[in-house]
Amino acid sequence: MNHNAVVIGGNRTPFAKVGGKLAQASNQDMLTSALEGLIARYGLAGERLGEVAAGAVLKDASDFNLTREAVLGSSLAPSTPACDLQQACATGMETAVYISNKIRLGQIEVGIAGGVDSASDAPISVSDPLRRILLRANAARSARQRVKALSAIRPQHLAPKAPSINEPRTGLSMGGHQAKTTVAWEVTREEQDEIAAASHQNLARAWDEGFFDDLVTPYLGLTKDAILRPDTTVEKLAKLKPAFGGPEGTMTAGNSTALSDGASAVLIASEEWADAHDAPKLATIVDSEVAAVDHPGGEDLLLAPVAAAGRLLKRQGLTPADFDFVEIHEAFASTVAATLKAYEDEDYCVKVGLEGAIGAIPRDRLNVKGSSLAAGHPFAATGGRIIASTAKMLHEKGPGSKALISVCAAGGQGIVMILEGI
């Protein structure tokens, strides 16, 4: 019953800024494209896989079977089942946990974990009063009743409702929350701009080295991540105006992730399946942990991964020094900075239930191929991007090398995962 779940490889679309080259693509289009690239890379056309799990954060109700529909539109055997999962920005990570756990239990041998989001093609819904009136009219038994129901519509009901990215319980945007965290942890503008500049420089170098040749497949004429600014420097970033935290704020458009479009997919299998199919084995998915914080109660919205990391490292008997690579999703540069500070903060770690500080993460092992600030962050696609890139880095580093991945999510949640190179 016990199997190792290993990452065979991954694929994603290039990521684009909202309204960019992928603006006309739906979630299903992009997810299908990411699957098609993965299928081609590993010669899976016509194969029946154990399961495909993916999801989107901004999803229209009509997309209830998004992943299954994408599978049916792909070259996989139509007998491949699929399911949608959703855990805000941790979606892409959770799909990998779901698929790898099924593999570990022997329920399936091989599957794909993925995610997609389109900020450009976000679902727009009608206002709640209008929705209720329309439902009442629909349920009416006579024309007269229907006219009566519809006569209740008022002009103000007709304004469409765009999806909100504000936290429902606090009314604050994610940036608003992070601005509070930034102040509380005394994260400076310089620290943030350095993280942002490094993200762009690292990602640009990785593209130049051809690192993404077998991780990204072009889509709709877009061949490279469109948000990437290879020539960005700390000096240029320092000139930007604050976007969050008021006039004195330190968070700018340059050190916060842009709303993005894109999709990713990761091929995960048992070692036995990989060997039988002569597939490359990049890294083992060792373990993962999810944590949550009480952000309505005043805790830092995006620091939940800290508690998750503490618990996971304890369970695995590992310390920060054991990791060759650490990937912390750059929701904001300040999230990364605050997370690193929290790792070293005895009081914070104890407060979230850990025995003590986790310890310092060496900066030279952090996000070495760039992260979301430069690549972009189509919410549910970020997990797949990080897992596939990290697995490749570990494989290049060699057997036994380890990586810690950390992704924060709305709702005060966070997920961490350990990968080990093969």
Next chain:
Amino acid sequence: MSALETLYRTPVGKGIARKAGLADPPRLRRGRTWPDGAIVTAALADSTLVTETLALLRRPVEAPIVDTPADTPPAYGTRIGALVVDAVGISSLDDLEALRALLRPAVRGVERSGRIVIVAAEPAGDWERQAIAQSLDGITRTVAKELRGGATANLVMVAEDATPADLLSTLGFLLQGRSAFVDGQTWHVAAGGTAATELDERPFVGRTVIVTGAARGIGAAISRTLARDGATILGVDIPASGESLAAVMNEIGGTALQMDITAADAGEKISAHFAARGERPYAIVHNAGITRDRMLVNIDAARWASVLEVNLAAQMRINASLLDPDNAGGLADGGRIVGVASTSGIAGNKGQTNYAASKAGVAGLVRAMAPDLASRGITANAVAPGFIVTDMTAKIPFVQREVFQRSNSLSQGGQPVDVAETIGYLLDPASASVTGQVVRVCGQNLVGQ
């Protein structure tokens, strides 16, 4: 589409074009199809090579009608599918009269997309024998130009002790529709390379073939055609073409490798792909190529280098890596290498010095490699496409394009599949005796050899 081209495609335009001599070109027989009519064969000397080869191909044969002097020319009652002449062993100028007597009724009586194939020995022996061997080449090229309705004529020169097994794949290819756009050509078959006993419809089952430039055009056609014949395809193209590469590979159940072939470690990357899977590739088709056309007076070093790099240097490096005996993911013994040359390299083409240099280089390369790889059972050959109808050639202005594509004996441009089928023939395990050859797929283009 230009206004002129739009007009040309209307019924009225077509009528005018026909009156002007621009009739619709013949529709060519393609694929693994045999001629409809009888296959007629005769030997000019005492050789049985051709009849034995046709027996291996399981083709029934009939005796020819022979033109005899003094009579009114006799004719075939129903159209014949092909005439295959075994000219092995001819020794004097008089033997050519016997050939004429066979050809005259056949050229008149051969069906649309029919075939005339002459099999002869390599030029050797006394002066007269060597002279008439060359005569056969001249005869074939001329007959090819006189044939109509998509029929072709080709000459195969066989080594002295070549067996029916050696000739099998070549004669099968020439008679089938696969050779639709190969016309007026001569190439050579060596001896002792194979013990093939039949023409396999799916010769590549269980074999993996690398195709570079596989995302579109001729490369996509090569991938599809080889997959039809059983091959597993590893399609290689630049990362920027990844989307169409993935689509082609998923269509045929292949595998996509996004890679710039000019990278210094391209060969290592390809072989690492196989080594990681515990496999070896059976063959590589170097199809990827670029053009950077300019008159020589306008070609700078960069324009020169980029074409030579992609079209020639890259494949030399990849070959070196795949042929390294210590490379666990290198080419298997008995493997195949096919390069894509071009009629521009053979005949020269204004504005394409860099391209001609690279493509003629490909021809030179396979000729040089062939003898050196013989001991490992690996063959190296090239195809040289003429005008092939692709997205690339669709960009040529209409009138110029019409002139180009009609400037051959078949009065039309070739299809990507015609190049692909010829490559499939060269890759066939049964084609072990065909090496160091450059086969033109040009419909006997007016320029060049």
